[in-house]
Amino acid sequence: MKLSAIKLTIISALILTWAACSNDGEVRDFGVTAVSKLYEPSNNKAIVLQSSTSAILYFEWEPARAEDSGNVLYEVAFDKADGDFSNPIAIVTADNNGGQPHATLTHKQLNRIAALAGIESAMQGTIKWTVFSSKGINPVKAEEERMLTLTRLPGFADIPGSLYITGEATEGGADLAKALIMKKVADGEFEIYTKLTEGKTFKFVSANTGTPTEYSLSGEKIVEGGTTTATKTGIYKYYLDFNIGSFSTKEVYKVNWYLNWSQKKIELPYKGFGVWEITNYTITGLTGNDNTDDRYKFRMESSTGETEWRxxxxxxxxxxxxxxxxxxxxxxxxxxxxxxVWKSPSTTGWSDKTYDVTFSLNPERPYTHNLVIK
Structure with a gap:
C-alpha cells in the first residue's frame, strides 16, 4: 500500500523506536488495533460547504488500542467514492497532533479535498473517508468506511501558490518581471495595498516569469484570463481568495499617526509600494498628559470605514x-x-521634536512601522 503519506516523519519513527526498546534492547510491539467504529459524520451525510472561516465539520471515531497500552496516533484518510484507500487523495492528522480520536476540518479544507476527488467548482459529489491508527509506523485501516457528499465552493481546483499584480494601472507597470508580489495570508488567499491609475488595466498572475496563469475580476468573482480596468486613481487593498473564487477591495483614503492621549492625528502621505511616510515633521504645542503620555498607534480611513493598526x-x-x-x-x-498600543522611545514628551514615521504594508515583509526621533 502506498501509505507513506500517512506515516510520521522518519525522526518521529526513530524516536518511537528508541522509546519502544526495553533495557536489554528488545524491541517492543508497535501493534495497534483497527478503529472498529466511525461516529461522526454519519454515513452519506450531505454538506453544502460554506466560505466562512468558522465553518467546520467534526469527525469522531471509537478509540483504538495499542498492544503496549500506550498512546495511539490517528489520521483521517479521504478517497474518491470508488477508491480503496491504497492511495488516498488526502490525509489529515487528528486533533492534538494526531493524539485524539477526533478531527476538526474547516470547510475550506474539505473544499480542497473535494477538488482532489475531481468534484468541479460549485458542484456536488461524493467522497469516502476512514481512519488509520498507528504508533507512528505500520498504520492500520479502520474496519469501517463512510461516504460524504459535498457541494463545493465556487473556487478554483488549481490554487496558485503565489500571486502577483501587474499591468499599466499598477505601480510596477506592464513589465511582467516588475510585477508586484502579493502577501500570502493563507493557502489560496492573497492581499496587497497598492496604487492603481484610472482608465488603465491590471491583472493577477501566478508568477513573474515565463507564461503564468492569468486572472482578472468579473462582478464579485475571480476568473481565469482577461484584465480589469481601474475606474479611479487611488490606493487600494485587494484581497483574493481562490478557495472560494471571490475577492474584496477597499479604497484607502488616509493613514494617520495617532497619539492616544491628545488624540492628535498626523497624516502620513503615501510614498508608494504599500508604504506611507512622513519625514522631518515637528510636533509642537502639546502640554501635560497630551505631551508626556507616550502611547500611539495608526488609524486608516477607507471606503469601508475607519480601522486601527496596532x-x-x-x-x-x-x-x-x-x-x-x-x-x-x-x-x-x-x-x-x-x-x-506602543510606547515612544522618548522620555521627555512629544513636543518640540522632529520625527520620521514610516507605516509599511509592503507585502514582501511583515506589516510594520518605524519611528525615528531626530
Missing part, C-alpha cells in the same frame, strides 16, 4: 526587536485599547 500583542516599552513594531488591523476604533 501592535500584535504587547503593552510595554520597546524591546529593540523588530517584531515589536509589527502590526495588525483591528476594527474596534477607540482611544484606549488593551495591549494594543
Amino acid at each position: 501592535a500584535i500583542n504587547n503593552d510595554s516599552k520597546p524591546t529593540g526587536n523588530e517584531s515589536y513594531y509589527y502590526m495588525v488591523e483591528k476594527t474596534n476604533v477607540e482611544q484606549w485599547t488593551n495591549n494594543q
Whole structure:
C-alpha cells in the first residue's frame, strides 16, 4: 500500500523506536488495533460547504488500542467514492497532533479535498473517508468506511501558490518581471495595498516569469484570463481568495499617526509600494498628559470605514526587536485599547521634536512601522 503519506516523519519513527526498546534492547510491539467504529459524520451525510472561516465539520471515531497500552496516533484518510484507500487523495492528522480520536476540518479544507476527488467548482459529489491508527509506523485501516457528499465552493481546483499584480494601472507597470508580489495570508488567499491609475488595466498572475496563469475580476468573482480596468486613481487593498473564487477591495483614503492621549492625528502621505511616510515633521504645542503620555498607534480611513493598526500583542516599552513594531488591523476604533498600543522611545514628551514615521504594508515583509526621533 502506498501509505507513506500517512506515516510520521522518519525522526518521529526513530524516536518511537528508541522509546519502544526495553533495557536489554528488545524491541517492543508497535501493534495497534483497527478503529472498529466511525461516529461522526454519519454515513452519506450531505454538506453544502460554506466560505466562512468558522465553518467546520467534526469527525469522531471509537478509540483504538495499542498492544503496549500506550498512546495511539490517528489520521483521517479521504478517497474518491470508488477508491480503496491504497492511495488516498488526502490525509489529515487528528486533533492534538494526531493524539485524539477526533478531527476538526474547516470547510475550506474539505473544499480542497473535494477538488482532489475531481468534484468541479460549485458542484456536488461524493467522497469516502476512514481512519488509520498507528504508533507512528505500520498504520492500520479502520474496519469501517463512510461516504460524504459535498457541494463545493465556487473556487478554483488549481490554487496558485503565489500571486502577483501587474499591468499599466499598477505601480510596477506592464513589465511582467516588475510585477508586484502579493502577501500570502493563507493557502489560496492573497492581499496587497497598492496604487492603481484610472482608465488603465491590471491583472493577477501566478508568477513573474515565463507564461503564468492569468486572472482578472468579473462582478464579485475571480476568473481565469482577461484584465480589469481601474475606474479611479487611488490606493487600494485587494484581497483574493481562490478557495472560494471571490475577492474584496477597499479604497484607502488616509493613514494617520495617532497619539492616544491628545488624540492628535498626523497624516502620513503615501510614498508608494504599500508604504506611507512622513519625514522631518515637528510636533509642537502639546502640554501635560497630551505631551508626556507616550502611547500611539495608526488609524486608516477607507471606503469601508475607519480601522486601527496596532501592535500584535504587547503593552510595554520597546524591546529593540523588530517584531515589536509589527502590526495588525483591528476594527474596534477607540482611544484606549488593551495591549494594543506602543510606547515612544522618548522620555521627555512629544513636543518640540522632529520625527520620521514610516507605516509599511509592503507585502514582501511583515506589516510594520518605524519611528525615528531626530
